[in-house]
Ligand code: DHB
């Protein structure tokens with residue numbers, strides 16, 4: 001593990017922690033050799049096409065090599081891939097194949113499974129300092145495509161704190177801070193009290209930052225909630241919710257905002273933001 005317990009909270013340390021976490025899972029898949037070969041061939045030919053179109057020089061090729069080495073050494077591959085590539089994979093798998101339920105969005109590098117369970121009406125685990133942020137009460141229902149509530153539904157919620165840091169990926173934050181598995185009631189309803197997350201800045205002092213700078217981009221994601229919503233007999237969704245009018249909503253560096261996923265909370269006289277949002281889940285095929 002990276003020394004996230006002793007490190008100061010930086011986006012860079014979070015990136016390293018994301019790499020360490022990912023590596024421990026040792027993922028695999030059952031892609032056939034034929035399919036793998038077809039994908040590799042197409043990747044190489046797409047790359048070849050770009051090299052020819054732009055007449056890439058040897059110096060440029062060597063800089064690419066150096067940059068790829070640097071991304072690995074800085075522990076930034078999970079960040080770079082989830083910011084610049086994951087939205088395409090999400091689109092192909094969940095948005096383009098005729099699904100009618102709530103739209104998905106990218107998982108990002110900071111999901112951790114098996115967050116402790118909380119009841120349908122709950123407050124997210126948070127520190128004293130988190131309580132100084134604007135409270136957000138987020139309520140709704142998990143339904144089928146006809147709006148019928150689904151018993152047995154769970155909503156996993158994880159998000160950054162006011163400084164844009166995630167527990168388990170930045171130092172000195174309790175393990176399950178701002179992470180929970182909410183067990184909905186018999187009709188799929190939930191009412192979750194949490195805090196307004198802050199926009200998130202991907203590490204910009206390393207190779208991902210050089211990459212962004214090189215084409216005049218910015219390193220920001222808009223403030224967001226991450227959710228994984230499941231119910232028996234339904235396709236689970238991984239998605240994110242954003243906040244209308246928030247910074248970077250229109251120009252998310254990760255291209256992961258969809259208009260259906262933007263919340264518009266109302267600030268009460270008590271200073272609490274409240275918003276309702278329902279999740280409709282497709283049946284499993
Ligand atoms: C990244 C971080 C996030 O919080 C997220 O939702 C998506 C991507 C990243 O740093 O790559």
Ligand code: FE
Pocket residue numbers: 108110200224226
């Ligand atoms: Fe995130």
